[in-house]
Structures are given as structure tokens and as C-alpha cells.
Amino acid sequence: MRESTDTKAGGEKVSAFVLTGDIGDRDPGVRLYFGNPGSGKSYALRRDVIAAARYRTIVIVDATREWALDNGTVVGTDIPGGMPVAGARTVPRTLDLLDAMPRGLIIFHPRIWVEDTASLVACLTVRNEPIGVAISEAHNLMPSGVPLTPGFDAMVTRWRHLRMGAWLDTQRPARLARTVTELATIVHLFAVNGPRDADAVSELVNDPKALLATNEESCRRLAMGEPGWHVKLGIDRSPPYNLVRV
Numbered sequence: 001m002r003e004s005t006d007t008k009a010g011g012e013k014v015s016a017f018v019l020t021g022d023i024g025d026r027d028p029g030v031r032l033y034f035g036n037p038g039s040g041k042s043y044a045l046r047r048d049v050i051a052a053a054r055y056r057t058i059v060i061v062d063a064t065r066e067w068a069l070d071n072g073t074v075v076g077t078d079i080p081g082g083m084p085v086a087g088a089r090t091v092p093r094t095l096d097l098l099d100a101m102p103r104g105l106i107i108f109h110p111r112i113w114v115e116d117t118a119s120l121v122a123c124l125t126v127r128n129e130p131i132g133v134a135i136s137e138a139h140n141l142m143p144s145g146v147p148l149t150p151g152f153d154a155m156v157t158r159w160r161h162l163r164m165g166a167w168l169d170t171q172r173p174a175r176l177a178r179t180v181t182e183l184a185t186i187v188h189l190f191a192v193n194g195p196r197d198a199d200a201v202s203e204l205v206n207d208p209k210a211l212l213a214t215n216e217e218s219c220r221r222l223a224m225g226e227p228g229w230h231v232k233l234g235i236d237r238s239p240p241y242n243l244v245r246v
Contacts, residue, residue, distance in 0.1 A: 022234045023185050025051045028130070028159050030183065032138075032176075033169035034201060035190025039218075040228035042066065042136065044188055044246045045169050049134045050079060050105070052165060057098055058132040059106045059124065061117050066136065068107045079105070091120050098131060117141055122151030125162055132165030139175040148177055156183050174200035187233040189215060191222040205237045214241045 023029045031048065035041035046067075049058055060067050068074050072087045079085060084104030088094040089111065097106050110116035117135065124133060133155070135141060142152050155166055156179055170176055174196040181187070181204060192198050192215055201215070202208035211231065218229040221243075228245040 026055045028132075028163050028165045029185035030156055030159060030166045030180070031168070031186045031188070032173075032181065032184045033167070033188045033190070034171075034173045034192055034197070035169075035188075035230065036171060036193060036219075036222070038227055039190035039192075039222055040230065040246050041169050041171075041188065041190045043228070044190075044230070045134065045136075045167050046076075046078065047246065049132075049167050050083070052132060052167075053083060053103060053105050055103060056130045056132055056165065057101045057104055057106060058134055058165070058167070059094060059098070059108050059120065060134045061113075061120070061136070062107050062109055063113045063117075064136060065109070067105075068109070070109065074107070091116060091123060094120060095123060098127070098129075114141055118149050118151060121155055122149065125151050125154040125158070125164065128162055130163045130165075132167065134167040136169050137171070138168035138180070139170045139172045142177040142180050144175050144177050146177065148179055153179070156180050171197075173197045176200075185235060187237075188230050189218075189233065190228075190230040191215065191219040193219050205233065205239075205241070207239045207241075210239045211241045214243060218243055 033041040033045045052058060062068060068087060074085060084101050086097045087107045088097055089109050094106055094108050121133060124131060142148055155164060189201055192201060198212060198215055202211050205211045214231050221229045229243045231241045232244060
């Protein structure tokens with residue numbers, strides 16, 4: 001990926017990114033993580049978010065308290081020492097922290113999950129800064145068959161110009177809005193054994209039969225106690241669909 005500059009009517013310069021291949025830790029873009037409980041999707045998202053937080057500030061919507069307890073104690077030991085980490089309970093407090101943190105993690109504990117997260121994302125998409133957001137169980141906020149809120153729509157469709165990154169996971173890809181699944185720049189497919197969810201993911205590729213065969217193998221390995229096997233679908237979603245492990 002490379003950065004370019006577009007010019008609007010009137011001569012205003014607007015930064016954007018041009019897709020030239022895969023995207024890395026420094027880049028904006030929408031990343032999806034699909035998989036059953038225990039398949040490794042949450043671990044992979046956490047790893048990737050921490051890596052990207054070296055270059056931008058990422059707001060983690062921690063509704064399930066996977067990242068931090070209510071008292072602010074960070075859960076887990078995989079966050080590197082020296083990385084800025086802050087907590088927030090309201091959208092205004094989160095925005096104040098963003099003004100003071102050029103990189104690092106802000107762990108946001110919403111009081112009302114859907115409404116507060118939608119409000120937060122709407123605020124993030126008007127900042128036009130290299131920031132990001134991580135959301136678990138994203139199908140609850142961007143459900144299939146329901147129009148995206150303006151904030152979520154901007155996050156998914158205009159991330160190039162916003163310089164924004166998104167890390168989204170769900171156990172139910174069939175219930176996630178198709179705008180999100182179809183426009184995602186990277187999809188990590190862990191073991192998905194629900195037929196509706198497997199079908200929803202297979203619609204995203206050029207060779208559904210080959211992808212479903214690989215997904216069946218990752219399910220078999222998960223059943224044998226080997227989580228973490230998945231397929232990484234990049235900008236080009238053509239086969240082969242090789243299993244890799246986090």
C-alpha cells in the first residue's frame with residue numbers, strides 16, 4: 001500500500017491510500033476475523049491490534065471486558081512495556097485521550113454498547129487522523145439486512161481518505177452486514193462450522209468449493225485441539241487458500 005494525494009475542487013489536498021497488495025501494521029484498512037469460540041480469532045485480532053498500536057492510537061471497544069477490568073487493570077501480559085495504555089468510559093473522555101496520544105491503546109468500556117459505540121465511531125470518522133478502532137462481535141453493531149449508520153458506513157467505505165484502521169471480529173459472519181464483508185481489505189477465516197456462516201464466507205471468494213474444503217480442515221484441527229489454523233484472504237481472493245497458524 002502506498003499513500004497518495006488527491007485534489008478536490010478548489011485545490012484542497014486530501015491524503016489517501018492506494019491498494020497495491022497486502023496491507024501491513026502501519027496501514028489503514030478494514031480487517032475481519034471470523035471463527036468459532038476458541039478458534040484463535042480473538043488472539044489474532046489482539047496480536048494485530050497491539051502491533052498496529054506502535055504507529056497509531058487504536059480505540060478498543062471492550063464491552064466484554066476481554067482487555068481490561070472495570071478498575072482499569074489490563075488483562076493479559078502481551079502488551080509490550082512502554083506502550084501507552086489508557087481507559088475511558090465515555091465518548092468525550094475517549095476523544096480527549098486521542099488528542100493527547102499519538103499512538104497506543106485506549107480501552108473503551110461503553111455504558112450502552114451499541115449506542116455508545118456508534119457514537120464513538122461517528123466521532124472518529126470526522127477526525128481524519130491515523131487512528132483505529134477494534135470491535136468484537138461486530139455483527140451486533142453492523143447487522144445484516146440493516147443499513148449501516150453513517151459512522152460505520154464511513155469507516156468501511158471511506159477508510160482510505162480517513163486514514164482509519166478497523167479490526168472487527170465475529171462468530172457469525174452470516175449476520176454481519178454484507179457491505180462490511182465485501183469491502184474488507186483482509187479477512188482471516190478461522191474454523192467456522194455453521195452452514196450459514198460458511199456459506200456467507202464462501203460468497204466472498206472466486207472458488208467457494210476450495211475455500212470450504214480448507215475451512216473443513218481447520219475445523220477438524222480445532223476439534224483435535226489445534227486452534228489458530230486459518231485462511232488469510234487479502235485483496236486478491238483467488239485460490240490457493242492455504243492454512244496458516246497464528
